[in-house]
Amino acid sequence: MTTVELLWNGLAAFLTLCIFSFLYKDNPFYKFAEQLVAGVALGYWTMLLYHTTFTDKVLIPIFQQGKLHYILPTIMGIMMWTRFSKKLAYLSRIAIAFYIGVGTGVALPLYMYNYVFRQLQATVVPLQFSWLGLNSLLMVSFVTCTLFYFFFSKEHKGTFGGLSKVGIYTLMAGFGASFGLTVMGRVALLVQRIIFLREYFIALFGS
Amino acid sequence: MKRFFDRLILIDRRVIFLFISLSVIVPLLVKVELPLEVTPEVRRVYELVESLPDGSRILIPCEYAPDVMAEMEPMLYAILRQCYRKNLKVIVTALYPTGVNLIEKELRYMADQMGKKYAEDYVYLGYRPYPAAVILSMGQDFRQSFAVDFYGTPLDSLPMMKGVKNYKDVGLVLTVNATGGTEYWIIYGRERYNFPLAIGVTAVMGADYYNYLKTGQIVGIIPGLKGAAEYEKLIDQPGEAVRGMNIQSIVHLLIVIFVLVGNVGFFLSGQYKKKK
Numbered sequence: 001m002t003t004v005e006l007l008w009n010g011l012a013a014f015l016t017l018c019i020f021s022f023l024y025k026d027n028p029f030y031k032f033a034e035q036l037v038a039g040v041a042l043g044y045w046t047m048l049l050y051h052t053t054f055t056d057k058v059l060i061p062i063f064q065q066g067k068l069h070y071i072l073p074t075i076m077g078i079m080m081w082t083r084f085s086k087k088l089a090y091l092s093r094i095a096i097a098f099y100i101g102v103g104t105g106v107a108l109p110l111y112m113y114n115y116v117f118r119q120l121q122a123t124v125v126p127l128q129f130s131w132l133g134l135n136s137l138l139m140v141s142f143v144t145c146t147l148f149y150f151f152f153s154k155e156h157k158g159t160f161g162g163l164s165k166v167g168i169y170t171l172m173a174g175f176g177a178s179f180g181l182t183v184m185g186r187v188a189l190l191v192q193r194i195i196f197l198r199e200y201f202i203a204l205f206g207s
Numbered sequence: 208m209k210r211f212f213d214r215l216i217l218i219d220r221r222v223i224f225l226f227i228s229l230s231v232i233v234p235l236l237v238k239v240e241l242p243l244e245v246t247p248e249v250r251r252v253y254e255l256v257e258s259l260p261d262g263s264r265i266l267i268p269c270e271y272a273p274d275v276m277a278e279m280e281p282m283l284y285a286i287l288r289q290c291y292r293k294n295l296k297v298i299v300t301a302l303y304p305t306g307v308n309l310i311e312k313e314l315r316y317m318a319d320q321m322g323k324k325y326a327e328d329y330v331y332l333g334y335r336p337y338p339a340a341v342i343l344s345m346g347q348d349f350r351q352s353f354a355v356d357f358y359g360t361p362l363d364s365l366p367m368m369k370g371v372k373n374y375k376d377v378g379l380v381l382t383v384n385a386t387g388g389t390e391y392w393i394i395y396g397r398e399r400y401n402f403p404l405a406i407g408v409t410a411v412m413g414a415d416y417y418n419y420l421k422t423g424q425i426v427g428i429i430p431g432l433k434g435a436a437e438y439e440k441l442i443d444q445p446g447e448a449v450r451g452m453n454i455q456s457i458v459h460l461l462i463v464i465f466v467l468v469g470n471v472g473f474f475l476s477g478q479y480k481k482k483k
Contacts, residue, residue, distance in 0.1 A: 183459075194232060
C-alpha cells in the first residue's frame with residue numbers, strides 16, 4: 001500500500017469506526033460521519049446530474065449542436081420549478097401532467113403485463129402428477145388463500161376465516177424469507193468492513 | 208430459574224453486538240472453510256455465459272453504490288473473470304449515479320488483473336439519467352443515450368463497438384444491480400426487446416426477484432454474497448465472497464442461537480404469561 005493509499009484508507013477506517021461507535025451509543029463522532037456521508041452524497045449527485053443532464057441534454061444540444069427543438073423540454077423543465085412561486089405554481093402542473101401522462105402511457109401496459117398477466121401465467125400451470133406438480137398445486141392454493149385474506153367484503157369467519165388464516169401464514173413465510181435475506185445482506189456488509197479494517201491495520205503495523 | 212430466564216430476555220443489546228463482532232473477527236484469525244453448494248439459479252447464469260461463443264459481446268449494466276460494495280464487487284469480479292477467460296467483449300453501463308466512479312475503478316482493476324485492454328476487450332459507457340428511458344433507447348441504438356463513452360470518446364471510435372447497434376448485438380444482458388432499476392431491465396428491456404437477461408442482486412432484494420425465474424423473464428439470479436461465493440466456486444477461483452461466506456455462516460449460526468435463546472427465555476419467563 002502506498003503512503004497516499006494508506007492515508008485515504010486511514011480516513012475510511014476512521015469513518016468506519018465512527019459509524020460503528022453508534023452501536024455503543026449515539027455520540028459526536030457518529031454524527032460527524034453520518035453528516036459527512038449525507039453532504040458528500042448530495043454534492044456528488046448535484047454535480048453528476050448537472051453534467052449528465054443540464055450540460056449533456058440542454059447546453060450542448062442547444063448551444064453547440066443547434067438542436068433547437070431541445071428548447072421545448074427545457075422550458076417544461078423550468079416550468080417544474082415554478083411550483084416554488086405562488087403566482088406561477090399552476091405552470092408546474094402542465095409539465096407534471098405531461099410527465100405523468102407519458103410515464104403512465106409507457107409503463108401501464110408493460111407493468112400490467114409483467115406484474116399481473118405473466119405472474120398469473122406462471123402461477124396457474126397444467127396439473128402434473130409429480131413433485132413439480134405438487135409444488136404448483138401448493139403454490140396455487142397458497143396464492144388463493146392469500147387473496148382471501150385481502151378480501152374485506154366478507155367477515156373472516158368459518159371456512160373463509162380458516163382459509164384467510166392460511167393466507168396470513170403464507171405471507172409470514174414470505175416475510176420470513178425476506179427478513180432472512182436482509183439479515184444475510186447486512187451481515188455481509190459487516191464482514192466486509194471488518195476485513196477492510198483488519199487489512200488496513202496489517203498494512204499500517206505489519207502482520 | 209424463572210429469574211434466570213427473565214434475565215435472559217433482558218440481555219443488553221451491546222452484549223449481542225459484542226458476540227456478533229467476535230464471531231466475525233475470530234474466524235478471520237483462524238482459517239475456517241465451510242461447504243458451499245451451488246444453487247441451480249446461479250449455475251444457469253454461469254452456464255449461459257459459458258455457452259456464449261468466444262469473442263461475442265455481453266452487456267453488464269452495473270447499478271450499485273459503495274454502500275453495497277461488499278456484496279456486489281465480488282459478484283462483478285467473478286463474472287468479469289469468467290467473461291475475460293472466454294474472451295468475451297464486455298460492455299458496461301452504470302445507471303446509478305453514486306456508483307459511477309466505483310465501477311470504473313473496479314473495471315480497471317479487473318482488466319489489469321486479466322491483461323485486458325480498454326476499447327478492445329471492454330468498454331465503459333458510464334452514467335446517463337433516467338434508467339427506464341435509457342434502457343428503452345438502447346433497444347433502438349446504444350448511441351441514442353451513449354453517443355460517447357465514460358471518457359468522452361465517441362462510440363464509433365472504439366474498435367470493440369464497431370457493428371454494435373443495440374441489444375440484438377449482445378449475447379446476454381447480465382445486470383449486477385442493487386437498485387429498483389433491476390425491474391426496469393426486466394420490464395422495459397427484456398419484455399420489450401426480448402433479449403436473454405440474468406440478474407445479480409443484493410441478498411435483501413433476492414426474495415423479490417425469484418418470481419421472475421418462474422415466469423422465464425430472467426434466466427438466472429445471483430443473490431447477494433452467497434450467490435457471488437457460488438459463482439466464485441463455479442469459476443474455480445475462490446475469493447472475497449467465499450471468504451466472506453465462511454464467516455457469514457458462523458454469524459448466522461450465532462444469530463439462530465440468539466433467536467432460540469430469546470424465544471426460550473420469553474416462553475419460560477414471566478413475560479409470556481403476562482402477555483397471555
